[in-house]
Amino acid sequence: MAIITLTTDFGIGDYMVAGIKGAILKQLPGIQIVDISHEIEPFNLGEAAYVIKNVYPDFPEDTIHIIGVDALPNEVTRLLAAKIDGHYFVCADNGILSLILAELKPEELVEITLGRYNAYSNFPTRDIFVPVACHIARDGLLNIIGNNTNTYKHLNFLKPQTKEDKVLVGTVIYIDNFGNVITNISHKVFDEVGKGRTFEISVRNFKFTRILSRYSEIVTDFNNEVNSHGEKMVLFNSAGFLEIAIYKSNPKTVGSAKSLLGLKIGDNISVEFK
Amino acid sequence: MAIITLTTDFGIGDYMVAGIKGAILKQLPGIQIVDISHEIEPFNLGEAAYVIKNVYPDFPEDTIHIIGVDALPNEVTRLLAAKIDGHYFVCADNGILSLILAELKPEELVEITLGRYNAYSNFPTRDIFVPVACHIARDGLLNIIGNNTNTYKHLNFLKPQTKEDKVLVGTVIYIDNFGNVITNISHKVFDEVGKGRTFEISVRNFKFTRILSRYSEIVTDFNNEVNSHGEKMVLFNSAGFLEIAIYKSNPKTVGSAKSLLGLKIGDNISVEFK
Amino acid sequence: MAIITLTTDFGIGDYMVAGIKGAILKQLPGIQIVDISHEIEPFNLGEAAYVIKNVYPDFPEDTIHIIGVDALPNEVTRLLAAKIDGHYFVCADNGILSLILAELKPEELVEITLGRYNAYSNFPTRDIFVPVACHIARDGLLNIIGNNTNTYKHLNFLKPQTKEDKVLVGTVIYIDNFGNVITNISHKVFDEVGKGRTFEISVRNFKFTRILSRYSEIVTDFNNEVNSHGEKMVLFNSAGFLEIAIYKSNPKTVGSAKSLLGLKIGDNISVEFK
Incomplete structure (x- = not known):
């Protein structure tokens, strides 16, 4: 059933x-x-x-x-x-x-x-x-x-904006249980606009120049993995959206992307392609 | 089963x-x-x-x-x-x-x-x-x-009090997830005491003279429905109790009945019949 | 299945x-x-x-x-x-x-x-x-x-420490929904170290010299049971661990063990056997 x-x-x-x-x-x-x-x-x-x-x-x-x-x-x-x-x-x-x-x-x-x-x-x-x-x-x-019926109400899904084919401006659309911050920039849009160029992602005062493929990629030495707790990173999450994350975030200890970067729903994140 | x-x-x-x-x-x-x-x-x-x-x-x-x-x-x-x-x-x-x-x-x-x-x-x-x-x-x-057994412990269910067949004094017994405030005044008691007379409901400094039959009745223009967000109203909820509600309440934006009217469990609400 | x-x-x-x-x-x-x-x-x-x-x-x-x-x-x-x-x-x-x-x-x-x-x-x-x-x-x-495989990572489960066969020092490992505070001192360890001797349990400034077998044992007069609300006690919980509890605790009214005794995870509790 x-x-x-x-x-x-x-x-x-x-x-x-x-x-x-x-x-x-x-x-x-x-x-x-x-x-x-x-x-x-x-x-x-x-x-x-x-x-x-x-x-x-x-x-x-x-x-x-x-x-x-x-x-x-x-x-x-x-x-x-x-x-x-x-x-x-x-x-x-x-x-x-x-x-x-x-x-x-x-x-x-x-x-x-x-x-x-x-x-x-x-x-x-x-x-x-x-x-x-x-x-x-x-x-x-x-x-x-x-x-x-053929009709239904349309809402403008908040789409990331492209400026001069060079800058992609996205918006924070969701914050998860770990305080990780999810934007409306999908992997697909990122690739279409970026066309493989190098990039710099700006999140308030922080800059990121690489996107990880998984959380644990931030760890350089797994025998001292605890040293990486609390490190900031950007990756595409399992739903395919650009996410700003903290490795092993915990609001009560190392903090979260939400708290450490001071982000809330509606805030902008920009990607500049070189 | x-x-x-x-x-x-x-x-x-x-x-x-x-x-x-x-x-x-x-x-x-x-x-x-x-x-x-x-x-x-x-x-x-x-x-x-x-x-x-x-x-x-x-x-x-x-x-x-x-x-x-x-x-x-x-x-x-x-x-x-x-x-x-x-x-x-x-x-x-x-x-x-x-x-x-x-x-x-x-x-x-x-x-x-x-x-x-x-x-x-x-x-x-x-x-x-x-x-x-x-x-x-x-x-x-x-x-x-x-x-x-025939016996069980009796608690005095907090009943609304009637004064001189003219005033009904109820109590806030529950506040729901939307911050809407539910009283112990049932539709039945309201009708029995009110006998169809006009009335004025007092909730702290606020006065209400009508009871809506559904939340959306507060909206006067559905093409500008957003103008009604945050409006106060009184209605009988789906359980049949008098409820003070805010249209599309949201504690983080327009507020809720609980926050806007400053109500908590145990507070009194009175209805005066004319 | x-x-x-x-x-x-x-x-x-x-x-x-x-x-x-x-x-x-x-x-x-x-x-x-x-x-x-x-x-x-x-x-x-x-x-x-x-x-x-x-x-x-x-x-x-x-x-x-x-x-x-x-x-x-x-x-x-x-x-x-x-x-x-x-x-x-x-x-x-x-x-x-x-x-x-x-x-x-x-x-x-x-x-x-x-x-x-x-x-x-x-x-x-x-x-x-x-x-x-x-x-x-x-x-x-x-x-x-x-x-x-035969191997798996070992973590040192936080065990209570024994000093001179006389003092048992445990740690708060969990705080439940009622604010009751659970330690890592099991009934078994307590009995092994205590060997039936009398004892004094120190929780910050509070001293306890008996361990109840159930919450309601703190009540001396069930016809005025409300007088016991908020009383502190120590007992072994249903999982077999030493717990500091408040009778009918309620963070919003009488308080909880967590709030009344100011305890948090990682704090020490000691038992001195006479």
Whole structure:
């Protein structure tokens, strides 16, 4: 049977997440439910998109991903169910789909009509997304629970800017549990603009002239590996984005990229190609 | 097979929650275990009751709810298993049952005798509640693992007070992940006292004269919806309690009801009917 | 089918934990995955070892425990799979195995060779540990995915020190969700050194001359049990270690052992036998 995943900004202290799970299990006893994250910053679509986009390919095809972030329907915000890249996504038409899709096109897309009568529920993730997800999990067709549509709200995914084919200016889009700082500069864009030229990356007052392929490459002597703890580096992370990292970062001891370099979401990072 | 849910104040960093799950799976391989919350404030029965009471109906009947909050048995505190509203609850006789029941009566109630010999375990949730829950999940009868009883500790559920049939004084009982502030004034009590009269709700220095039926009702122009971010409102939440909320609250940006109105658990909110 | 447990320092906000789960479910649909903790302090092997050592016996035999803490392989750090005490552990050769084993010997131990070609992945927990764990869950032999080895890195587990057969000096190794403070003095060591003599335990300026067998033993009058809230005590916790605790501790109200006694990890506690 299909898997249902949950990505929300509900936190894990309230009863909302358990309410969603109970409602799913009432319809589909035994189905596997996987938490992706419930720690999305409230209403932060960019963060939600970054998280789900980087993890959905790890799941089997036909997995159903419920996104309970900024999901209240209203006069102009519809609720959507989409098939993208072999996976199903159930979310509000608040723009998140455009961030997840990037250059992909949805294979199928419907405006949800199921549950139209409780469309003004204050808990649509449980009251509308759950029955939709369960319908899909039972191999139901999307056009049974919604009307086909071709449109969805577009948000400008914060793209890195190129200046005179020489400078690439990116933005911090995410900070992970280790305080490592992730930018919106993908490996692909870096290569397209850089064309193999040498470069200098500027992060506030710090300059970097090489990009490592793995964290441990910063270590020069593994028999005294502890000497490298706390060293700064730049690499492409496992999601393919340029990341400023600290080797074995620990906010309580050696510090993290976030704290040591004083970076926060929205800050700029620039790459100058020679 | 039945589902077992867990509500505790153990947090998710320690090994306690996993210990409970391991112990359940040792007895019942493959059973579905759902976390309700492990973030209950230590020993806070009111918070635990609010959470479990609002979520248990989302689960299928015969679900078994383990409540590992303030669960150490002692000379005067027994351990209980109860059937209420088609669900099973396993908890200490510390008063939480009276908060969950409110106006309901238990369909069955036993004082747990199973595991009497390790009744002084420092980890009764694992050592006593787990075997009891597994017994119930195997369709075992309650009176096999305990003795029928009619009594349980009563706590005064903090009820809103009525003054001269004109003023209703409620209390903040919960603050959710969005910083929205929930009071103990239920829709039912509000209607019984208000009898349809107009009203003014006082929350510190703020006055409200209408109660919305959904969050998005605060928005007047959906094409400029962002203008409404941060607006204060009062509504009945999905659990049926009067809630003071901020539209698209975010503690890091527009603020939350908790921070903007300076509210904390135990504060009073009053409603004056005209 | 086997159970796979996860212990990491990834936190629950990022997509890493869900990525691991997705990767497992791609290979083994329906397998049960249990989170032990994802809140280990970054790279803290002592904390990870304390948590997993105290909880693995609660799981059925043949459970597979993935430890994603400090798991990046490098020129000198191999990846290991071990069978210990009827359970499987998959981790890096960073010393954690020696902390888990203590006086045990591994029943089987291999250096992982599976996935050697992506051995420099920046996400080895997903890319290497998951296929290894799934192989074991399918009853695969360890020597198919690795080469037998007899060696593993040893860390000096912080042992309590004995002075002149009279004084036992222990160290705070863990602080739990209630702020209770756990030392490395086991019941066994205490008995071996103390030989039944009377004793005085010194914790900063506080002295204790008895060890309770359960938290509620501090209460003298259960009808006025609230009078005991906040009282200090020493007992052996459910894992068998000497713990300094506060009865019904709550950081927000009566305080905790951590806050009231000003203790942190690494602090000393001494026991003087008379």
